[in-house]
Amino acid sequence: MKYSVNLKKRKKYDVVVVGGGTAGASAALSSARNGSKTFLVERLPFVGGTSTAVLDTFYGYYTPGKHSKKIVGGIPDEVVAGLKKWNSWLERPNTHGAGTAVTYNPEYLKVVWEELLTEAGVDILLNAQVVDVIATDDKHITGLVLAMKNGLEFVEADYFVDASGDADICHFVGFGYELAGVDEPAQTLTTTFKMVNVNIDKRYSIKKEEMFRLMEQAAESGQYKLPRRDGSDHITPVGNMTATIMTRLDSFDKDEAGNIINATDAGLLSTAEIEGRKQSMEYIKFLIDKVPGYEHASLSSFGYQIGIRETRRIYGLYRLTKEDVLSAKKFDDQIGVCGAPIEDHHGGQGTHWVYLPDGEVCGIPYRTLVPVDSTNLLVAGRCFSATHDAHASVRSMGQTMAMGQAAGLAISMAAKEKCSVKKVNVQGLRQALKDAGAVVDIEDENNG
Ligand SMILES: Cc1cc2nc3c(=O)[nH]c(=O)nc-3n(C[C@H](O)[C@H](O)[C@H](O)COP(=O)(O)OP(=O)(O)OC[C@H]3O[C@@H](n4cnc5c(N)ncnc54)[C@H](O)[C@@H]3O)c2cc1C
Structure with a gap:
């Protein structure tokens, strides 16, 4: 073990979620609501990640085009309901681009996330960054090393969600991933x-x-x-x-x-x-x-920090591709859907858009959240398993929240069953997500 036993030990949890962006906040919420003792670690002084530190608009709630459909529910709806309480919300209808936008004041959103999480009983630690993992030789994670102003601390848990956006935990434990920029040019950065x-x-x-x-x-x-x-x-x-x-x-x-x-x-x-x-x-x-x-x-x-679109994308049990997205492919294990176009902010002067057929969606398989070598960790959000192009569609925040809600529920189910993340009852997960208001399946025909 690299670290001495002198590291201060925090109390043990069923589930630790790393990163409090749209994916991580949704995952922590979902895990705690399913009855797991859940700890959320976030390096910034507030929750929301890109949604509060960089941006003010949710895409992915609706399909673009003439036959716009609403394609998320559950936590994404609760977040909007929270913003509505503060009258800090507007819809910008749009038949092109990424579709109808939900624009908000991010300062209110910080409070909305905090209220949802604390009401669900999530223990939140802000200003703390995970800098390493403790794991067995076969990459079963037992704890995380946290860096804070007062030094390093250690938190143990049985199960983990890596919602760091950058797949930090997967990197530290040695799971495989594609580093954006190696195989294809990575999407550019933006200061808002x-x-x-x-x-x-x-x-x-x-x-x-x-x-x-x-x-x-x-x-x-x-x-x-x-x-x-x-x-x-x-x-x-x-x-x-x-x-x-x-x-x-x-x-x-x-x-x-x-x-x-x-x-x-x-x-x-x-x-x-x-x-x-x-x-x-x-x-x-x-x-x-x-x-x-x-x-x-x-x-x-x-923006509080520069906007980062992609860094590490893990190799999961399934890797979503451009063809899957553009053919609006459906999967038996899908835990959410996406209708956003492939929106590639490359290094040139313009932006490259490629659309799905009007009003259609592709499925997001549970397997894209499961790193190949993992037993007790799921990912959620922009580090999920996808090619550069597929990622350029599914990274919208409606979908990162949907992935988070699914990953949080799945990890809590695994914690209760004490089983590998590969053995989660996926049809049970899909039904439980539907019961919680999430959109998991959607008919192919346009609803005009
Ligand atoms: C410039 C820009 C414009 C965009 N425009 C839109 C848009 O208009 N609408 C839309 O829907 N989507 C948009 N996107 C995409 C979308 O915002 C992101 O894909 C999405 O927010 C990613 O969510 P996430 O939770 O996966 O990651 P993040 O939001 O990146 O959250 C990760 C969190 O983990 C924390 N973290 C990271 N590492 C650690 C660590 N080691 N320890 C503790 N905490 C850690 C981070 O501080 C952060 O809070 C845009 C992205 C960018 C960059």
Whole structure:
């Protein structure tokens, strides 16, 4: 064992969930509600991950296109109900892009997540990062090493969910994964920012295409450094405030030995955080100078951290592919569905979109949450088992919540049965998810 027995030991849990993003928060909630003593460890000072630290819009709740269907339920609905209580929610109907958006004020969302989790009895530890695992030789995990201001501590559990987004626990224990950027270019990074004092009516006097033309023109003039020419801004539930997804930064590089490094590398991330704010200033200058409605606007805030789309994707019992997504494939063990297009933010000036047939969805198999070598750990969220393209569809937050709800329930079922995650009664899991309001199956025909 690498660590001395002197590490301070916390109390033991049935289930530890690592990472409190949309996937991890949903997993912890689901596990605790099923009766397991559940501990949620999050390195940030709040829960929500990308949903509260970077963004303000849920996609994946609806299929895009003319025949839009609602395709998530359960926890995603409870989260929206919580936001509605604070009147901090709006739907932005959309037949293109990723479909109808659910936009919220992330400050309220932090509180909504906290209320749901504490009501369910989840023990939450913020400002604590898992930095290693304790495991047997056959990769059965027995505990996690936590790093905090007061040093290292140790927490034991019988079962674990890796919802770190970056598959940190799988990395530490030695499970197989694909490092984004090695086989295919990894999706780019984005620093988000919000603008206040925007004249919204004036802003929407021009359409998206005109906005892109202005961006292109400004970039071509050489006066503004705007690498992405189809960046977007949108209204928020806060008056005269817009939020943006505009900047674009490389998410992988090579180290001195020629190995690929990506957004799990603190050095690469440090450079990207600084460069992301610098690039944002170019877009802010462009908006104020060139876009109607922004004449008197000002920067309100940057995202708490840079937005990371993909880093490590585990090798699971099944690997979801582009063909599965685009053919709207269904699976006997699916625990949720996805209708979002493949949305690839590559390194060029635009964004690549590929759609499923209108109104259709593909299934998300339980096996994509089960690392090949795992006995007592599931993953949930953006580190699930998928190729680069399939991931570019299924990473929307409606789906990461659905995966989290399923993984939390499944791990709790495994904990009660004291069985391997490979032996979970998947049809029982699917029924229990349906009973909890989740959308697990959906008919193929359009509902017009
Ligand atoms: C710029 C950008 C724009 C996007 N736009 C949209 C959009 O508009 N709508 C949409 O639905 N989706 C969007 N996505 C995709 C979506 O936001 C993500 O795929 C999703 O939020 C991932 O959720 P997650 O819970 O899997 O991971 P994360 O949200 O990344 O959560 C992981 C959590 O784990 C914590 N963590 C990590 N490592 C450790 C550790 N070792 N110990 C303890 N805690 C740890 C992190 O702090 C974090 O809170 C976007 C993504 C990006 C980056």
